[in-house]
Amino acid sequence: MLNKITKCVVSSVAVIFVAVLVQAQSAEDIIRRYEQNQNIKTMSASGKIVIYNQFGIQEKAFKIWSRGTDDSLIVFTSKDESGQKILRSKKAVYLYYPDAEEIIRLQGAALRNSLAGSDLSYEDMTGGKSILDQYVIESISEEVIDTTACWVIKIKAKVNDIPYPIQKLWIDKKTYALKKSEAYSLAEKLLKTVYVKDYTSIGGFVIPSHIVVQDNLKKQTKTELILETIRINEALDPNLFSLQNLSM
Amino acid sequence: MFRFISQLAWKNLMRYKRRTLITALAIAMGIGMYIGVDSMLKSAEQESERNLHDFETGSGVITTKAYWDSKERIPTSEYIEHSNVLLQSLSDAGLQAAPRIQAQGELIVYEDPYPVDGSMRVILTGIDPVRDEKVFKLQKTLSKGRFLKEQNPEVILGSWIAEKLNADVGYPITIVTRTVNGYMQTIDATVVGIIDAPDPVINRTGVYLPLEYLQEMLEMPQGATHIFINFNMSNVNKNEQKINEILLNQPMLMYHSWEKLAEDYLAIAGAKQKGTSFILLLVFIIAAVGISNTMLMAVYERMRELGMLRAMGMEDEDIKNLFFIEAGLIGIIGAVFGVVLGIAFDFYLVTYGFDFSMFLKDIDIGYRVGGAFHGIWNITTMISCFFIGAVIAVLVSIFPVRRGLKKTIVECLRK
Numbered sequence: 313m314l315n316k317i318t319k320c321v322v323s324s325v326a327v328i329f330v331a332v333l334v335q336a337q338s339a340e341d342i343i344r345r346y347e348q349n350q351n352i353k354t355m356s357a358s359g360k361i362v363i364y365n366q367f368g369i370q371e372k373a374f375k376i377w378s379r380g381t382d383d384s385l386i387v388f389t390s391k392d393e394s395g396q397k398i399l400r401s402k403k404a405v406y407l408y409y410p411d412a413e414e415i416i417r418l419q420g421a422a423l424r425n426s427l428a429g430s431d432l433s434y435e436d437m438t439g440g441k442s443i444l445d446q447y448v449i450e451s452i453s454e455e456v457i458d459t460t461a462c463w464v465i466k467i468k469a470k471v472n473d474i475p476y477p478i479q480k481l482w483i484d485k486k487t488y489a490l491k492k493s494e495a496y497s498l499a500e501k502l503l504k505t506v507y508v509k510d511y512t513s514i515g516g517f518v519i520p521s522h523i524v525v526q527d528n529l530k531k532q533t534k535t536e537l538i539l540e541t542i543r544i545n546e547a548l549d550p551n552l553f554s555l556q557n558l559s560m
Numbered sequence: 561m562f563r564f565i566s567q568l569a570w571k572n573l574m575r576y577k578r579r580t581l582i583t584a585l586a587i588a589m590g591i592g593m594y595i596g597v598d599s600m601l602k603s604a605e606q607e608s609e610r611n612l613h614d615f616e617t618g619s620g621v622i623t624t625k626a627y628w629d630s631k632e633r634i635p636t637s638e639y640i641e642h643s644n645v646l647l648q649s650l651s652d653a654g655l656q657a658a659p660r661i662q663a664q665g666e667l668i669v670y671e672d673p674y675p676v677d678g679s680m681r682v683i684l685t686g687i688d689p690v691r692d693e694k695v696f697k698l699q700k701t702l703s704k705g706r707f708l709k710e711q712n713p714e715v716i717l718g719s720w721i722a723e724k725l726n727a728d729v730g731y732p733i734t735i736v737t738r739t740v741n742g743y744m745q746t747i748d749a750t751v752v753g754i755i756d757a758p759d760p761v762i763n764r765t766g767v768y769l770p771l772e773y774l775q776e777m778l779e780m781p782q783g784a785t786h787i788f789i790n791f792n793m794s795n796v797n798k799n800e801q802k803i804n805e806i807l808l809n810q811p812m813l814m815y816h817s818w819e820k821l822a823e824d825y826l827a828i829a830g831a832k833q834k835g836t837s838f839i840l841l842l843v844f845i846i847a848a849v850g851i852s853n854t855m856l857m858a859v860y861e862r863m864r865e866l867g868m869l870r871a872m873g874m875e876d877e878d879i880k881n882l883f884f885i886e887a888g889l890i891g892i893i894g895a896v897f898g899v900v901l902g903i904a905f906d907f908y909l910v911t912y913g914f915d916f917s918m919f920l921k922d923i924d925i926g927y928r929v930g931g932a933f934h935g936i937w938n939i940t941t942m943i944s945c946f947f948i949g950a951v952i953a954v955l956v957s958i959f960p961v962r963r964g965l966k967k968t969i970v971e972c973l974r975k
Contacts (some may be wrong), residue, residue: 366677420633421664473742497746498739499777529668529736529746531677 323481325368339452339465343443345479347490352517354379354548358389359539362384363430366532372428376539383553384437389395398437399558405434408558424475430502430535431527435475446471448477454485457492461485487511502528515544565878569885583854584894587953591898591945594824594840596905597937601836603909604927605829606936609930612825617818618788620657620800622646622807625814626787634683636663636778636785637740637863640813643784646806647691653802655791658695659784661686661774665737667721667767680725682767684737686774686784695790696727698755698768705729706754708770716753718766720921727751727955735767739779747777758930760920766941789815828926845863847894849968855887855957860963866964867972876965883961884954891953895946909935 336478354377374391378384382402388394405418408423418425423435455464469477470524478500482492489511510515510522523537523556551557573580597699614617625632627638641647643659650657665684672675684748689708692700699707707717715735727733735747749769757763775781791799796817803815821850860864869879913932920930 364884469743475738475744477739477743495744497736497744498779499733499746499748500750501746503736503746504745530679531670531732 315393339449339463342452342463342465342483342488343449343467343481346483346490347442348532349488349518350381352378352519355519355542355544356546356548357539357542359477359537360390361428362536363428364536364539365429365531370429373422377548377552379548379553385553385558388428397558398427398434399553399555400437401553405437406555406558413559431525431530431533432535432537433475436504443481445469446474452477455482457482460491460493463539468510484518485558487518490520504528512539512542514542517544519544561878562881563643565882565883569882569970572858572862572882572886579857580890581892583851583890586847586850587891587894588897588901588948590840590843591631591895591949592901592905593843595838595899595902595938595941596909596935596943597836598941599621599902599906599938600653601833602938603934603936604929607758607934608825608829608926608928611757611930612696612822613760613793613818614926615701615759617821618695618790619793619796619867620803620815620817621787621821622787622789622803622813622815623785624812627814628814628816634662634664634785636661636738636780637742639740639780639781640787641783642782643787644782646787646810646813649806650787650789650803651826653806655789655799656800657787657789658691658693659688659771660786660788661771661778661780661783662785663774663778664736665767667725668734669725669731670734670738671728673728675726678725680721682721683765684735684774685766686769686771686778687768688771693927695788698757698762701755701762702753703756705751708768709751709752710770710772712752712770713747713749713773714752714770715749716749716755716768718763719754720758720760720763721765721767722751722754723921727754728787729753735769737778739777740783741779743779745777745787759928760930761924761928763930764921764924770835791950813861825928832926844952848952851890851953852956852960854890856881856960856963858886859883859960863964863967863972867967867969869898870969870972879965880961883957886960887953887957888950891950895949895951898949899946902945906935906937909933909939911917 349415356377356538358373358375358377359541361374363370363372372388372392373390374386374388376386382400384400386398388396397408399406399408405423406417407418408414409416417436423495424433426432427434427437446469448470450466450468452466453464455462460482465483465517467479467481475497476495480496481490484491489508490506491508492511493506494502497503505526505528507524508520508522509524510520511518512521513519519539519542521539521542525535525537527533570687622640624638624640627635638836639661647657647659661684663684663686664681666679666681668679669677687698687708689699689710702716703719705716708714715733717725722728729749733751735749737745737747739745747769755762755766755768757766771784775783789803800815800817807813807815866879870876913934917930917931
């Protein structure tokens with residue numbers, strides 16, 4: 313009798329273990345597919361950042377070029393910020409202000425500053441590393457957002473020196489594109505929500521073209537990031553992402 | 561002869577009362593201002609050093625070398641790991657010590673109970689409520705509410721920060737910071753007390769949380785970024801030797817005296833002192849030019865008189881002495897007035913002081929003086945000013961007198 317119970321318990325535990333293992337495995341696959349969808353050789357686009365805060369609505373137009381997941385260059389074209397540039401490389405973020413004619417390397421606490429007054433920080437731009445290199449999968453579930461069926465994957469940091477120790481990702485089951493993400497503090501307080509309102513399908517890639525970012529700690533603010541003309545996998549000037557080009 | 565010359569000099573001064581008075585007043589203003597400003601600055605320095613010791617630096621601090629090397633960035637991750645062991649060693653050596661954590665953070669408040677949503681970048685300080693009292697006087701300056709209790713998510717604010725946020729005891733506050741591992745961390749705390757310290761830096765920037773709670777939230781159990789030490793300053797060398805002996809086996813740690821910790825303040829105070837001395841030098845130069853001009857006028861106005869005295873056989877040396885005594889007497893009269901003016905200025909400063917608190921709330925002028933700038937009685941300055949005033953008056957009269965005496969007797973009489 314005891315032997316039967318033992319067998320039953322062991323087999324139940326084994327089934328649960330295998331099920332969890334299979335689910336964790338599939339969550340990793342989903343993340344990989346999601347990252348593959350972002351693996352664009354080069355991209356160029358123009359767009360605008362719309363910032364909503366207690367002072368009203370501000371629009372900032374920009375052009376962006378990116379190469380792989382590490383390099384990107386943003387050049388602001390709107391009147392007030394005309395000529396301001398942000399260069400992101402694998403190791404650092406640099407700013408260029410045409411009035412000061414000076415390149416500033418952002419380090420440490422400076423990376424936590426707001427990007428052009430938006431709800432994004434410079435830190436949010438950094439790090440081209442794979443999610444799976446930095447996080448472990450904590451759980452996976454399913455949810456429908458605005459008629460889009462999504463996997464909800466909760467991830468927890470396994471390495472130090474990344475800003476968000478816990479994140480939740482809503483990944484579209486069909487396209488493997490990000491629909492929504494939430495970033496939490498170590499005390500599990502919601503810090504930031506990213507919501508993708510619209511996508512552009514181009515060259516087999518599904519690229520978020522209208523993103524809403526909300527700093528959940530600051531109630532009256534919201535930032536919309538809109539990409540208007542997107543081109544992918546076109547040859548870019550190899551010097552585009554150099555420091556010399558930044559000050560030109 | 562000297563008596564005659566002195567009497568003549570005095571009579572001359574009395575003949576030109578208005579000129580004498582105006583010149584003496586120029587000296588008096590310079591001396592009075594010097595005594596007043598010197599008294600205020602010395603008092604500000606004394607009070608600043610006392611407040612630095614009581615609220616910011618103690619007698620000295622232990623940090624890790626890595627923390628000290630980049631202390632401007634407040635690198636919380638470079639902390640002392642087993643602070644309790646070090647605290648025990650310090651206690652065994654008879655030294656009072658208190659651990660603290662400093663970390664960058666942002667305070668976030670929301671409408672209701674606050675008037676509006678808002679946020680503010682601050683430096684968070686984790687303090688051990690029991691040990692901290694042995695080094696700092698923070699607890700004694702609590703103006704509202706109660707002091708911190710261990711393990712609770714609660715916060716004490718400096719009075720000017722609280723005023724800026726419109727915060728009061730019992731209000732909730734959200735703090736965003738980073739753990740030592742670089743993760744974002746949030747703390748939902750309650751304001752339990754408000755501090756009104758004589759040190760403006762504490763009122764302007766003080767955000768205090770219980771050490772143990774902050775250690776847990778920042779993922780640094782038993783850690784501290786600073787261990788502040790308080791000892792009798794009359795025995796500095798002996799106490800510093802004790803500390804350095806304790807740190808011999810811990811090459812990662814370093815002791816820094818309060819002067820090193822407050823070197824920014826000391827540099828500012830030194831620069832201010834130099835700047836003030838320069839301004840006062842200018843005041844003296846203006847007064848000196850006034851005396852010199854007065855003596856030049858006196859010599860030229862009395863050129864005939866001078867020629868007559870010389871024609872009657874008075875030696876140039878005696879004439880020189882006559883003018884020097886006149887200048888010296890003007891200097892003495894000015895110095896007496898100046899010292900009286902300085903004493904009056906000092907009396908006001910010592911009794912009432914100048915209240916600059918309205919300006920100090922938003923501007924850091926370097927001095928750790930919270931409200932009114934007071935003065936101190938400095939007898940040495942008064943005595944030295946008195947003598948310097950008289951001597952300068954004589955010195956600046958040398959040039960015009962010598963110039964007047966270069967003329968011949970005939971030229972003097974023709975004038």
